[in-house]
Amino acid sequence: MNLFQNLSIKRKMTAITMLTCGVGLALLCVALMVLAAITFRGNLVSELTMLADVTGRNCAAAVDFNQPDDAVKTLANLGSDQRLVAAAIYREGKLWAQFPGSLTASALPAESPGIGHRYDRALELARPILDPLSHKQTGTIFLRASLDQLHTKLRQFVGIAVMLLLLAVAVAWLVSARLQRVISEPVLKLADTARVVSEKKDYGVRAQKLGNDEVGALI
Amino acid sequence: MRIARRQFLGHLLAAALAVALAWELSAQTPLSPYQHKALYLFNFAKYTEWPKDAFAGDDAPFVLGILGKDPFGKDLEVIKGKTVRGRKLEVKYFSTLEEVSGCQLLFIALSETNNLAQILKALENTSVLTIAEADGFLQASGMINLVTEKKTAGTQSVAFEVNLAAAQKANLKLDAQLLKLARNVLRT
Numbered sequence: 001m002n003l004f005q006n007l008s009i010k011r012k013m014t015a016i017t018m019l020t021c022g023v024g025l026a027l028l029c030v031a032l033m034v035l036a037a038i039t040f041r042g043n044l045v046s047e048l049t050m051l052a053d054v055t056g057r058n059c060a061a062a063v064d065f066n067q068p069d070d071a072v073k074t075l076a077n078l079g080s081d082q083r084l085v086a087a088a089i090y091r092e093g094k095l096w097a098q099f100p101g102s103l104t105a106s107a108l109p110a111e112s113p114g115i116g117h118r119y120d121r122a123l124e125l126a127r128p129i130l131d132p133l134s135h136k137q138t139g140t141i142f143l144r145a146s147l148d149q150l151h152t153k154l155r156q157f158v159g160i161a162v163m164l165l166l167l168a169v170a171v172a173w174l175v176s177a178r179l180q181r182v183i184s185e186p187v188l189k190l191a192d193t194a195r196v197v198s199e200k201k202d203y204g205v206r207a208q209k210l211g212n213d214e215v216g217a218l219i
Numbered sequence: 220m221r222i223a224r225r226q227f228l229g230h231l232l233a234a235a236l237a238v239a240l241a242w243e244l245s246a247q248t249p250l251s252p253y254q255h256k257a258l259y260l261f262n263f264a265k266y267t268e269w270p271k272d273a274f275a276g277d278d279a280p281f282v283l284g285i286l287g288k289d290p291f292g293k294d295l296e297v298i299k300g301k302t303v304r305g306r307k308l309e310v311k312y313f314s315t316l317e318e319v320s321g322c323q324l325l326f327i328a329l330s331e332t333n334n335l336a337q338i339l340k341a342l343e344n345t346s347v348l349t350i351a352e353a354d355g356f357l358q359a360s361g362m363i364n365l366v367t368e369k370k371t372a373g374t375q376s377v378a379f380e381v382n383l384a385a386a387q388k389a390n391l392k393l394d395a396q397l398l399k400l401a402r403n404v405l406r407t
Contacts, residue, residue: 061400132266
């Protein structure tokens, strides 16, 4: 604090501005990042929900007719989505169709998982497969998506936010360097005058009045 | 708060589902071939769209007709009391072609195999989904033929083939998902 008190008014002004500005922007950045993380996760959940529902609808007849081979073909279409690492369908509570077929049994829940989603190391989501007419649940579709893509996106976002933060602080420094003169100049001028008075013992010197604010009142 | 509530609902649903499944599993024994076929008949009805004039009225039931010597017997009970597109499922038994009337789905039993051409001719220009389990049924312009397939482990499973052109001629819309499951689809 002492160090700060010994700084010139000009520096103090700049420091205060930069600190205020920096803290504000940093808080904003953190808030935005949290918001982004929540949004990204929410988007992933809603996209996967949609995928699961569409795929589930396309598997409804296969579930009704108990033809897992056909369901596996439909599940395989999900393979084009890079995020999906596993997909499965449960019929009568038991694992009934899965993709990729190479997955070991332990990689998937053996029994029908509860409807909903959860984040583990990956996002796991389960949706009901409904009868197209009665809308009764006939099975459950389960998807597991890797979070790698989401994390990459978040890292990019953090990178951009930090860069913007630095840029904003730099601009703030330039602006404050100019604006702080409004306050510091009259004070510096008054200080100059006072120094002349005390050095030359010339009490006739008058300070130049730059405005009618509190500093102006001192003159 | 919302997430917590959603999770709670999720758990509740899961619990309810588990109970329902446990109940269902306890009630389930392996299906006999004709129970399997009965479920198929019901499922065909589910994935087929009939024109409005195929029914007597909005409250009319959905009628499943069985022509010839009934092979189902008690096995048909697996679909008893179900509804098809909001209509109550009713089963009618016909012993001769002349008796056939007022049904949307007709299962033609093996006993009538020799009369297939005659039966299908009589049903022309009606919106009746015809189903049988006889070789050459599709070639005689029947719509869906049930085929019993032998699987490797000695178990049997039921597959089906579809004559789509015949169904279209009768103004019946078969769901694409149904066609996808068919072992064979005749389109012309």
